[in-house]
Amino acid sequence: VADEDAGGGGQGVQALDRLMEFEVSGCSQLTSLSGLPAMPVLERLQVTGCTRLSSLQGLPPVPMLRVLSLGWCPQVTSLAGLSDLPALGSVGFSDLAGLAALTGFPPVEADAEIILYRLPALQDLAGMEAVTACANFQVVHCSGVQRLVGLENLKTISFRLNLSGNTSLYDIGALSLTAPVEFVTIGGNSGLDQCRALVHIASW
Secondary structure: OOOOHHOOOOOOOOOOOOOOOEEEEOOOOOOOOOOOOOOOOOEEEEEOOOOOEEEEOOOOOOOOOOOOEEEEOOOOOOOOOOOOOOOEEEEEOOOOOOOOOOOOOOOOOEEEEEEEEHHHHHHOOOOOOOOOEEEEEEOOOOOOOOOOOOOOOOOOOEEEEEHHHHHHHHOOOOOOOOOOOEEEEEEEHHHHHHHHHHHHHHHO
16 A cells, blocks of 8 residues: 555445555555554565654454554554554564564564664664564664663573664663673764673673
8 A cells, every 4th residue: 555545544445355465655645544444364564655644543453464664653652552462573673763562572483583763763672562572673763762771581592782873872781681792883873881781792
């Protein structure tokens, strides 16, 4: 669904019983996702460039969803409506200028990929307390993030941790892993004491 194909909501979209991938892109008049029919086998949902979208509430049950990607939707200010999703294998939030909190962050699988990219209004990661394990965790160019509050229960990142370009980040103490991580990238965080950060990482 793109451009003028979508109006104020999702009303009028035909039954999507067998749809496995659904992309909503560049729908500048779309304000909500309400009105969509049931999508019982949907595995991938991507919403990008919907500049008037202000709410993620109204999604129908999507029990098979595995991948959620949301980007370039500057009016989205919360994740309300996502907490009832099934455990996901991949979550990507990017260029959401108005997103100030992660309350309602969706559940994820233990081998999930989580990417938070250019979310300037975030100051911490509160709302992610239910995440205990994932494979790939990245917080990149989130210029307002100061601390990793919200990650106290994240104990396993099996493959990659990337904290880069977060210019306000000064404290990573809330993240304390109990299992080895294969790759760690920490750079471009101008407010972070690198030596202190390395000592903390070594304690893992």
